[in-house]
Amino acid sequence: MKFPLPRRQWPYWTVGTLLAVGVLIWNAPSLIQRQLPPWLEQHYGLRLNWDTPEFGRRELVLAHVTLRDRQGKPLLAWERLALSPKWWDSLRTRSLRFHDLRLSRPELTLVRSGERRLNLLDALAPFTQETTDSTGAAPPLEIDRLTLEGGKVHYRDGRDLPKAQHDPKMELTALAASVQGVNLRGSGALPFKLTARLNGAPLSSQGELELAPWQIKGEASLETLKLSPLAPLWRPWVQLTLPKGSASARLAFQASEQGWLVTKGALTLDGWQIRRGKPMGDLPGEIARFKRLTLDGIDIDGTRQRLAIKRVRWDSPHLVTQLDAQYQPDFMPLLLPATKVPRHKDASRSEKPWRWQVGQVTLKGGSVDLREPSSGKQRLRSLRQLEGRLGPLDDRVGSVSQLQVSTRVDDLANFRLAGSLSLAPFTLNATLEQETVPLGWAQAYLQNYLRARIETGTLNGRQQLVLEQDSDGAWRQATLNGTLTVQDLKVVDKRDNLRLLAWQKMTMNHLNADLRQLRVEIDKVLLEQPYSRIEIDKDGSTNLQTLLLPAAPTGTRQGPEPQLTVDEVVTRQGNLRFADRRLSRDFVVDIAALNGSTRHISNIPGHRADIALQGKVDRYAPVTIAGSANLLIDKPVLDMTASFKNLELTTFTPYSATYAGYAIDKGQLSMKLKYQLQGSTLEGSNDIRINKLQLGDKVESPEALDLPLKLAVALLADSDGVISLDLKVKGDLDNPDFSVGSLLWNVVGNTLRKAVTSPFSLLASLTGSHEKLDEIRFNPGDITLPEAQAPRIASLASALRQRPQLALNLRGEVDRGGDLQALQRMQLENQLGKELERSISLEQIGQDPQLQNALDHLYTSTFAQSIDALAFAHQLEPGSQSAWQLGIDTLAAKQPVSDKSLRRLATLRAQAIKTTFVEHYDISPERIFVLDSKPGDAKSQARVLFSTEAD
Structure with missing residues (x-):
């Protein structure tokens, strides 16, 4: 048989073709290395540097690959990309099949160049456009195992903006990932693992990925991510910095074309310190800090738009804030947007609101440093031991949560709030308790309105607070019902530094206050040992009239007029002092042991x-x-x-x-x-x-x-x-x-x-006493009966019981020397006390620097020289007790003491004696008379003289 020429020559053609293919494969790597880079640069402006690709029977290798943009800036690089192909399976199935795809030390550089532009996307735009224009199914690609190790991703903001408006730099290092059984046309779960370090913080994730239909689920965690480098993220919204603080998170996630879901999530914020973005006068730089904030049991359903958090715990938060003149906290301006950020409305986004719920919120060991203005002065209030618990919370209308809050203020007062809270609409029904609240705190708010000073007093109380709003946010109810107790109150008139109002205890029972209607109803007020002082000055005005300071007009009152109703005020052992200063002598009278009620x-x-x-x-x-x-x-x-x-x-x-x-x-x-x-x-x-x-x-x-x-x-x-x-x-x-x-x-x-003088020698003989009974001596400046004189009073009282028809006359005297010096010294103490706005004792001059300064200032203004100069002149050491005492004596000698004061001293001594007879010895007050006392002369003494007459 004879074959045609082509059939007879096919062995030669086959051998030739194989030789040609072999030559082509042999030269392909060098051809690709020489032709691909100039082609990419010519058509796409990309600069590619790489080693000659290695094509082997078992492995294809692309090593030392670097891809740069038109300016020569790096985009993508890797050290080695190795693919292990399945040649026979690929030919048999007419697809690309690989045993392994291993990428070593890849490095990706991302630079933001616009609002929604990145350098890599700009460089690959022609490729992505061609891919988008083409149609067809996914390429037949299968990879048994895909691994990545030693990867890096760098992100920075390259926009032409001030540095303060740049995005934070981000680095993903030590990136390692693996995916099993990749098939772009197939289905089924692809197990994956990923580990990396985000700005140095360990990041890990593992789970399963399905490509058709697209679906991913797994777990992820992030540990101790430092947040200070991320400050640009919140700078458009708040003017704050975060010099200290980290975040850790863990979660289980699931996402697909139908939606996404996060479960078993936990977020922990550790060691945060929040400061102002820029200085604001003398306001403190630090705003807040806390030890830890933990959100546990986080579930987020993106499809159903639901958020649930089981527990929120805030440990050791500390807030530093200052109130302005309108009593607004200083951090309020910091929460307003620093720059306007445009909103892009997404028409495809559902307007359906998110639903949320929080199981329990716990606050432990909190504290607040609060500075508040009072007459231009900043006063510090320290809230410590701040504890709280709230929950459960959710967005349902009428949902009720339990609330507990307690704190201690200035290490003096305790406050507690416990009850129920609803957010939509807002309602609060809680018990409010106060313990040992110093009323002196109110002085800062009253000093511009009252010429008085609260020196002592504590408040205790327990009330039920009810606040309710309707669905439009208008107040429907605001009431406060309960009790209040004020103990040991002392209010001093600033004009004379003397007591104006005081009581041992005041109790308000069944206090009902409508804060919305400004109506207060009190069932009963109990006043124990109250004291008040009413004085008429020389010009005819009363101290109550001058108590109010002139205030700026406040305009027409808006809203309801305040209403006060008290069913009963009960007074026990009260004291009312009345004084009239218009007369030639001061008139002073006390109504004591005041009991009764006012209804x-x-x-x-x-x-x-x-x-x-x-x-x-x-x-x-x-x-x-x-x-x-x-x-x-x-x-x-x-x-x-x-x-x-x-x-x-x-x-x-x-x-x-x-x-x-x-x-x-x-x-x-x-x-x-x-x-x-x-x-x-x-x-x-x-x-x-x-x-x-x-x-x-x-x-x-x-x-x-x-x-x-x-x-x-x-x-x-x-x-x-x-x-x-x-x-x-x-x-x-x-x-x-x-x-x-x-x-x-x-x-x-x-x-x-006419009165007659009783022979006191006879009275002494009646009691067997050898004491001189016609007088009682007092210490200089004192009206208290000396203990050494008590036997005389006892003997005289015994004699009066034996002489029921006798009446006793008491006439007080003063020592123009000793009493005058004592009154001058007390007047100096009172003058210095008014200047220092507190009670003082000249005996403490050596241990009271403020008193020393006040004394030195008064001495200098009086004598035009300092106390130190006085001490040198008398050869005393400046600042010594002797020097201060000399200054006190010199200033005291300059204090004017009127005859009225001396006469008053003498009268009080006689009244003290009479009180002793009446209260201690049961002598009828009708038998004891206090005679007119005189300021005394050079022969008078600090004493009370007795005389008798027939009753």
């Missing part, structure tokens, strides 16, 4: 309070006050009756000296006063009975009545020595010329029996 107090027009009080003047003369009044309305009303019994007339010497021209040397007074006030019109009647009146010295007074008073007394006193007076009062309180007028004396009866 139905209100500032609502038409309501009147019922008053019923009982007390004692100077602790032994009974007084009763009863009636009705409302002094809290614009046009006050009053209908009051007051009864006094057995008042010492010597107390009223300032009035008798001013308006009658005589001092009162002896006498007792009983009165029944009835006053009515309607608006500014006052009407009153005074039924007065005077017992055993004895006038003292003649006093020159331009306001004295021109009457023969002693003769009138002799004519008007009855057989029992009683004088009856009836004084009518009527006038307009708004008229500055209004005054009560002169007293009218009605004297009926016999001439007052």
Whole structure:
């Protein structure tokens, strides 16, 4: 058989073809190395550097590959890419099949060049465009195992913007990954693992990947990522820096074309410190810090748009903030956007709101340093031991959470809040407790309105706080119901540094306050041992009138008028001091042991309070006050009756000296006063009975009545020595010329029996005492009965019990030397105390630097030289106790002490003696009389002289 020529030559053609293919394969690597780089640079501007590809029977290798952009900047590089092909399987199945694909030390450099542009995407745009334009199925590619090791990814912001607006640099190093069984056309799970370091923080993930349909699920974790380099991420929204702090996270995830899901998530923030982005005057740089913030049990369903967190725990947070003049926290401006960030509305995004819930939020060991303004001064408040618990929380309407918060302020006061909370709409129903809150904290807020200073006082209370809003955010209810207790209150008048208001304890029971309607209702107020002081100054004004400081006009009040209603105020052992400084001598009287109640107090027009009080003047003369009044309305009303019994007339010497021209040397007074006030019109009647009146010295007074008073007394006193007076009062309180007028004396009866002096030697013999009983001596400047003199009082009291018809007269004296120096020293203490706004003792001058400075300043302003100069002049060491004492003595000698002060001292000594007889020895007050005391002369002493007369 003969074959055609081609068939006879096919062995030669086959051998030739194989030789040609072999030559082509042999030269292909060098051809590709020479031709591919210039072709890429010519058509796409990409610069490719690589070693000659190695094509072997078992492995294809691309080594030392570097891809750069038109400017020669690196895009992508790797050290070695090795592929192990399956030649026979690839030919048999007409697909690309590999045993392994191993990529070693790849390095990717990403540079942001625009709003949504990266250098790598720009460089590969022609390729991606061609791929996008082409159609068809995925290429038939299968890889049994794909691995990556030693990878790096660098990201930086290359935009032409200020550095402060750049994205943070990011680095992904030590990148290692593996995927098993890659098949671009197949289905089934592809196990994968990935580890890396994100900015040095360990990052890992593992799971399964499906390509058709696309789906991935697995677990991921990130440990201790330092957050300070990431500051540009939040800079457009907040002006804050984070110099310290890290974040750790772990989660299980699942994603597909239908949606994504995160479960078993946990986020931990450690060691955060938050500071201001830039200095703001003298505001503190640090805003907050905390030890740890943990979010545990995080579940996020992106498809159903739901977020759930089981637990949130915040450990040892510390907040530093300062309130401005409007009491807004200083960090509020920091939370506002620093720059406007445009929003891109995604039309495809659902408007359906996310649903969320939080199981429990716990706060442990928190603290706050709060600086708040008070009259231009920043005052620090420290909140410590801040503990809280809240939960569960969610976005459902009407969902209720339990809330507990407690803290300790300035290591003095405790606050607690416990109850239920709802966010939509907002409602809070909680118990609010306060313990040992110093009322002195309120001084900073009151000093611009009141000329008074709160020196002591603590507040305790427990109330139920209810706040409710409707769905539109308007307040529907805001109430506070409970009790309040204020203990050991002391308020001092700044003008004289003397006590103005005080009480041992005040208790408010069943306090009901409507904060929305400004209405307060109190069931009962209990005042224990209250004290108040009312004084009339020389110009006729009262200390209560000058108590209020001038305030700037606040404009027309908006909203409801405040309403106050108190069902009952009970007073126990109260004390009211009244003083009149208009007279030639100061008039001072105390209503002590004040007990009783005042009911139905209100500032609502038409309501009147019922008053019923009982007390004692100077602790032994009974007084009763009863009636009705409302002094809290614009046009006050009053209908009051007051009864006094057995008042010492010597107390009223300032009035008798001013308006009658005589001092009162002896006498007792009983009165029944009835006053009515309607608006500014006052009407009153005074039924007065005077017992055993004895006038003292003649006093020159331009306001004295021109009457023969002693003769009138002799004519008007009855057989029992009683004088009856009836004084009518009527006038307009708004008229500055209004005054009560002169007293009218009605004297009926016999001439007052003259007093006689009792022979104290006889009284001493009655008790077997050898003491001198006609006087009691006092320490200089003191009104307290010395213990050494007690035996004399006891002996004299025993004698008075044996002589029931005897009456005892007490006349106080003063030592013009010792008492004067003591009063001068006390006056100097008071002057320095007002300057320092606290009570001081000159005995502590060596241990009180502030007192030393105040004393030195007063000495310099008085004598035009310092105390140090005084010390040198007397050869004393400056700053020594002797030097300070010399300065005190010198300044004290300059203190003016009036005769009124000396006379007052003498009178108080006599009153102290009488009080001792009445309270300790049960001597009837009708038998003890305090005579008019005199300032004394060179022979007088610090003592009280006794005299007797028939009762």
